[in-house]
Amino acid sequence: MGTVSKALSLLGHFNRARPQIGLSDMTRLSGLNKATVHRLLTELAEQGFVEQVGSGREYRLGPAFLRLAALREAAVPMREVSLKVLHELSAATGETAHLSLLQGDQLSTLAYAYSPVHGTRVTMEDAEVLNLHATSSGLAVLAFSPPDFVDKVLSAPLVAKTPDTITDPDQLRARLSAVRETGIAEYVGGFEEDVHSHAVPIFDATQSVIGAVAVAAPVARMNADLIATIRTEVKRCALDLTRLLGGFLPDGFNRENAA
Amino acid sequence: MGTVSKALSLLGHFNRARPQIGLSDMTRLSGLNKATVHRLLTELAEQGFVEQVGSGREYRLGPAFLRLAALREAAVPMREVSLKVLHELSAATGETAHLSLLQGDQLSTLAYAYSPVHGTRVTMEDAEVLNLHATSSGLAVLAFSPPDFVDKVLSAPLVAKTPDTITDPDQLRARLSAVRETGIAEYVGGFEEDVHSHAVPIFDATQSVIGAVAVAAPVARMNADLIATIRTEVKRCALDLTRLLGGFLPDGFNRENAA
DNA sequence: AACCAACGGTTCGAATAATGAGCCGATAAT
DNA sequence: ATTATCGGCTCATTATTCGAACCGTTGGTT
Numbered sequence A, B: 001m002g003t004v005s006k007a008l009s010l011l012g013h014f015n016r017a018r019p020q021i022g023l024s025d026m027t028r029l030s031g032l033n034k035a036t037v038h039r040l041l042t043e044l045a046e047q048g049f050v051e052q053v054g055s056g057r058e059y060r061l062g063p064a065f066l067r068l069a070a071l072r073e074a075a076v077p078m079r080e081v082s083l084k085v086l087h088e089l090s091a092a093t094g095e096t097a098h099l100s101l102l103q104g105d106q107l108s109t110l111a112y113a114y115s116p117v118h119g120t121r122v123t124m125e126d127a128e129v130l131n132l133h134a135t136s137s138g139l140a141v142l143a144f145s146p147p148d149f150v151d152k153v154l155s156a157p158l159v160a161k162t163p164d165t166i167t168d169p170d171q172l173r174a175r176l177s178a179v180r181e182t183g184i185a186e187y188v189g190g191f192e193e194d195v196h197s198h199a200v201p202i203f204d205a206t207q208s209v210i211g212a213v214a215v216a217a218p219v220a221r222m223n224a225d226l227i228a229t230i231r232t233e234v235k236r237c238a239l240d241l242t243r244l245l246g247g248f249l250p251d252g253f254n255r256e257n258a259a
Numbered sequence C: 001a002a003c004c005a006a007c008g009g010t011t012c013g014a015a016t017a018a019t020g021a022g023c024c025g026a027t028a029a030t
Numbered sequence D: 001a002t003t004a005t006c007g008g009c010t011c012a013t014t015a016t017t018c019g020a021a022c023c024g025t026t027g028g029t030t
Helices: A003-011 A023-030 A034-046 A065-075 A078-093 A136-143 A148-157 A169-182 A224-244 B003-011 B022-028 B035-048 B064-075 B078-093 B138-141 B147-155 B168-182 B224-244
Strands: A050-052 A059-061 A096-103 A107-111 A129-131 A184-189 A195-203 A210-217 B051-052 B059-061 B096-103 B108-115 B129-131 B185-188 B194-205 B209-218
Touching: A003 A023, A003 A034, A003 B003, A023 A034, A023 B224, A034 A050, A034 A129, A034 B003, A059 A224, A059 B064, A065 A078, A065 A096, A065 B059, A065 B064, A078 A096, A078 A210, A078 A224, A096 A136, A096 A224, A107 A136, A107 B064, A129 A136, A136 A148, A136 A169, A136 A184, A136 A195, A136 A210, A148 A169, A184 B064, A195 A224, A210 A224, B003 B022, B003 B035, B022 B035, B035 B051, B078 B096, B078 B108, B078 B224, B096 B138, B096 B224, B108 B138, B108 B209, B129 B138, B138 B147, B138 B168, B138 B185, B138 B194, B138 B209, B147 B168, B209 B224
Parallel strands: none
Antiparallel strands: A050 A059, A096 A107, A096 A210, A107 A129, A184 A195, A195 A210, B051 B059, B096 B108, B096 B209, B108 B129, B185 B194, B194 B209
8 A cells, every 4th residue: 555545544533422532542543653643643734634632632524524515516516416305315205315426445425415304314423434234225235336346345243233234245245146137126115224225326428336325223213115215316316416416327227227 | 844734734725716636736825845745635635625627637625624613513502602712802992892793683602701911991791792883893795795784784874872872874874984994994983982992804704794802991091002003903803714714815805804 | 468460552564654856747827 | 651749557666664673652550
């Protein structure tokens, strides 16, 4: 791995539960040498990608990201576009809709929308990270990913987020081929208990999968009617999003099922 | 300069006018070797910090920033950031510094900092509300607000907080165009008597004005030297704050005056 | 007070990764 | 057909990065 990748991978250890990280912790998290981590953090700090908080000398994400995210959004108004579509989707289904993008071997939630119809709902947080093997979005993405990527993901240790998480690679592969048949992925309680979700992949201009749009509802509310509505709506929404973002369906994608 | 800094500095060449950059252009912009730039961009792309657009093969900022900016936002509240900057500003000027944000047709003070240098000082209270027509911060904001907003504010009854408050719309408009020229607003005794203040607007990611940072001093202490110091420092501080909060100066903003 | 562990940060020879001149095939303009 | 640029790639040279060990400090425990 190159030096730049090492530096950037340090940034991936920040999350909502761990917003600032000390040098020693970062050393442990990254598996790199302490001197190396220190030098990388120093360089990241010089460019405003991390900054040190006054006492304790821990590091946190820097202000540069606000600026660059604004520029990214100005160049590619993905978030704005998807929020609009997600609102429609959550309104049509009465449930929580979200869009997550593939980043490395995880999914990162870009946007989500709630429906005001029900008091109880599946809640999301900004930039939430989803596991590929534990979510319907993950299955949707994996089903249309290159085989070697799937191999890599499934050969790594698969964490059971709940008792219902599938951690057997063969079982997962069977699910993936079902997803390829129908063009839609389904998962019950794999990431959080009592959540039943459906997801459809979205693709970029090179016909590669870049993420998935999903609708998540409480298990208790899921019935045949709702399932039928969700499947129809999430498929249409995913197709819209792929098009709005300038993407194309891959040749193998089942258009009848998709539409 | 280290490799990581080189890679990160490449990202700085993206802006609104130049949202995507080809390899050769980036080579010229950065002054680095083409092979080096290519390798750095490839590594940045692997981590999602840049991505290649389908045709032309140009590079643009990647989706990773959306995620990291959301985390930064969650980790570092705006108030904390501005307090740090305001402390520096009050230390550099020896006077009271404050940041106020536009809320409706008033300004609401988000944060302020005192200097310990002088026994007498201009005092603030938390979440103090300032009138747009009676304060330097207000003039700074109005000067860079949309015309219809200015019309709305100036057509409403303008309260005279002191004998020195300007309540004549035409006179205020003249002041606003002076502010646009210089990039800094000045007001003597308009909100409280014996207070002389300077303010510079700050902007958000869409280049809209969101508030102003100001330094206020007792009239008795204001002299040519102090004015020069304040004008320099408050301009620099406002620029820093705009950047720290992820904003951009509007295209018409006089950068020479701003720096 | 003495001790100790953990912290952030630094040092320096050895190991590794970055560098850059030049080449390649593709594309597009002349 | 020629030429100029483009993005991308190779490889010997070289500069940078790595990492075990070492500081000085802090905070807790005995």
